[in-house]
Amino acid sequence: MFSSLFSKSEKVDIPWNQLTDANELIQIDEISKEKPVLIFKHSTRCSISAMSLSRFERSFESEAAFTPYFVDLIAYRDVSNKIAERYGVRHESPQTILIKDGKPVFHSSHMGISYDELNSEAKKL
Incomplete structure (x- = not known):
């Protein structure tokens, strides 16, 4: 009943780009010249990471100012x-790193990960 007062109850499907090869970082640097890229580092064995990811996904809006990688x-x-x-x-886990022009411009970890803050920072770039 009160959950809708504190957070979104429906999560948006995030168009995650899966990062599975270190060579993809070259592509991320190129993409970041046009639009900031967010890298979300997640541990599937960590409850704090799961909580941060869930919070992030519930807050995500389809008009994000960054391209999301996972x-x-x-x-x-x-x-x-x-x-x-x-x-x-x-390295921290969980962790987000915002990349612009191939350089890190903002990062956060653990319960400091906030979609609103990351999106706000990306809009400034």
């Missing part, structure tokens, strides 16, 4: 390591 840290740990190395952002 990496499963358990299945693609090497990709996660390359992200940390390439963008100079220490």
Whole structure:
């Protein structure tokens, strides 16, 4: 009854681009020249990661100011390591990194992950 007062009850299907190969980071850098790219690093074994992802998905709006990418840290740990190395952002889980012109411009982790904040930051770019 009160859940609709605090958060959206229906989640929007996010058009996630699955990040499964470190070579895709080159493509992300190119895309980020036109529109910011968001990388969401998620651990399928972590309850905090699951909670952050659920919160993010419930808040997502189809008119996002960024292109969303998703990496499963358990299945693609090497990709996660390359992200940390390439963008100079220490690995955390869960974590979001906003990329513009091939450079990290904003990042957040754990319960600090907020769709509204990320979208607001992307709109500034």
